[in-house]
Amino acid sequence: xxxxxxxxxxxxxxxxxxxxxxxxxxxxxxxxxxxxxxxxxxxxxxxxxxxxxxxxxxxxxxxxxxxxxxxxxxxxxxxxxxxxxxxxxxxxxxxxxxxxxxxxxxxxxxxxxxxxxxxxxxxxxxxxxxxxxxxxxxxxxxxxxxxxxxxxxxxxxxxxxxxxxxxxxxxxxxxxxxxxxxxxxxxxxxxxxxxxxxxxxxxxxxxxxxxxxxxxxxxxxxxxxxxxxxxxxxxxxxxxxxxxxxxxxxxxxxxxxxxxxxxxxxxxxxxxxxxxxxxxxxxxxxxxxxxxxxxxxxxxxxxxxxxxxxxxxxxxxxxxxxxxxxxxxxxxxxxxxxxxxxxxxxxxxxxxxxx
DNA sequence: TCTGGGGTCCTAGGACCC
DNA sequence: TCTGGGGTCCTAGGACCC
Numbered sequence: 001x002x003x004x005x006x007x008x009x010x011x012x013x014x015x016x017x018x019x020x021x022x023x024x025x026x027x028x029x030x031x032x033x034x035x036x037x038x039x040x041x042x043x044x045x046x047x048x049x050x051x052x053x054x055x056x057x058x059x060x061x062x063x064x065x066x067x068x069x070x071x072x073x074x075x076x077x078x079x080x081x082x083x084x085x086x087x088x089x090x091x092x093x094x095x096x097x098x099x100x101x102x103x104x105x106x107x108x109x110x111x112x113x114x115x116x117x118x119x120x121x122x123x124x125x126x127x128x129x130x131x132x133x134x135x136x137x138x139x140x141x142x143x144x145x146x147x148x149x150x151x152x153x154x155x156x157x158x159x160x161x162x163x164x165x166x167x168x169x170x171x172x173x174x175x176x177x178x179x180x181x182x183x184x185x186x187x188x189x190x191x192x193x194x195x196x197x198x199x200x201x202x203x204x205x206x207x208x209x210x211x212x213x214x215x216x217x218x219x220x221x222x223x224x225x226x227x228x229x230x231x232x233x234x235x236x237x238x239x240x241x242x243x244x245x246x247x248x249x250x251x252x253x254x255x256x257x258x259x260x261x262x263x264x265x266x267x268x269x270x271x272x273x274x275x276x277x278x279x280x281x282x283x284x285x286x287x288x289x290x291x292x293x294x295x296x297x298x299x300x301x302x303x304x305x306x307x308x309x310x311x312x313x314x315x316x317x318x319x320x321x322x323x324x325x326x327x328x329x330x331x332x333x334x335x336x337x338x339x340x341x342x343x344x345x346x347x348x349x350x351x352x353x354x355x
Numbered sequence: 356t357c358t359g360g361g362g363t364c365c366t367a368g369g370a371c372c373c
Numbered sequence: 374t375c376t377g378g379g380g381t382c383c384t385a386g387g388a389c390c391c
Contacts, residue, residue, distance in 0.1 A: 044360095045360095046359095047391095062356070063358055064359090066357085069356095079359090079360085108391075188389065189389090190388060190390085192387085192388060193388080193389090221365095245362085246363070247363085248361090248362090249360085249361070249362075250360085251359085251360065252360085253359060288383085290385095301385080302384085304384060306382085306384085337359090
């Protein structure tokens with residue numbers, strides 16, 4: 001069987017880069033896209049920071065209050081998701097035509113299986129250059145690309161040199177390339193798994209590759225076997241087009257924690273309307289409704305109910321959401337966040353056939 | 356550090372059916 | 374009265390991704 005060649009494309013500081021493109025007057029300045037910093041009292045996090053802002057230590061996911069302390073002189077902008085989604089769709093359209101198989105990954109990344117399009121790594125590299133050029137010429141945005149024998153290696157490679165990077169890792173070099181990197185670089189290794197591994201004395205991907213796979217399987221279950229394989233640069237997952245959406249949700253964190261239940265219920269109603277607008281536009285019906293509540297101490301709970309029928313009616317959503325939240329409305333507990341989600345989705349057409 | 360908002364997938368227990 | 378094994382669906386929660 002022929003070795004696969006996968007390209008991973010990752011847009012550089014995507015939201016911040018789009019804003020910089022739209023606002024030439026901010027060019028070269030530190031740009032932070034995210035929650036309103038409110039002079040350091042703001043709630044919420046950084047969604048994206050330009051490379052200029054990163055020089056001050058600002059990173060995405062960081063509390064916006066901390067970003068303010070690190071760099072009060074930055075340009076702070078709210079998240080304009082609709083704009084980024086539009087630009088994303090344009091970019092994905094460009095990328096798609098270069099791939100035998102294509103998989104979008106989040107709003108600003110994609111995997112391209114180009115095994116049939118190129119003869120080897122040199123050709124893949126030339127192709128990646130062409131992709132980068134086309135995106136820059138047409139969209140005035142840069143990206144980093146990684147080429148590898150599978151999705152895992154390609155993704156880690158694209159992260160290796162940023163921004164505007166191009167890294168090639170051949171199959172025979174994959175293990176050596178991965179070994180010195182921290183385990184956190186692996187897909188599916190987040191904060192919790194990183195800590196667990198650290199407790200076992202595993203810090204780098206090389207440490208993981210040399211660990212007893214039996215113990216990994218005992219400790220992490222199915223995931224343990226996966227970790228061991230990944231550490232050896234093995235990933236057999238396919239690049240595949242994303243199928244239909246599985247759930248649609250809206251949630252909101254209040255500016256201040258609240259025990260004003262009329263306010264909470266009104267917000268829940270508004271979120272339900274937004275979710276309903278989405279399912280309406282996408283011609284979907286739902287069967288399950290889930291309500292989420294986060295209290296001021298960050299304790300988070302979810303309640304869900306599967307209806308005995310399939311529906312697309314706003315009143316079904318609103319009524320169910322209201323019922324579900326009742327248990328969580330306690331006078332002595334202030335609420336930080338509410339959210340509503342629909343799942344068990346069926347396309348309206350299919351639904352018609354069923355009835 | 357004081358922690359958003361949009362998702363996906365996995366696990367584990369319980370209900371229910373055969 | 375005590376009891377099996379398998380399958381499916383539902384619910385709650387957690388980890389992870391961007």
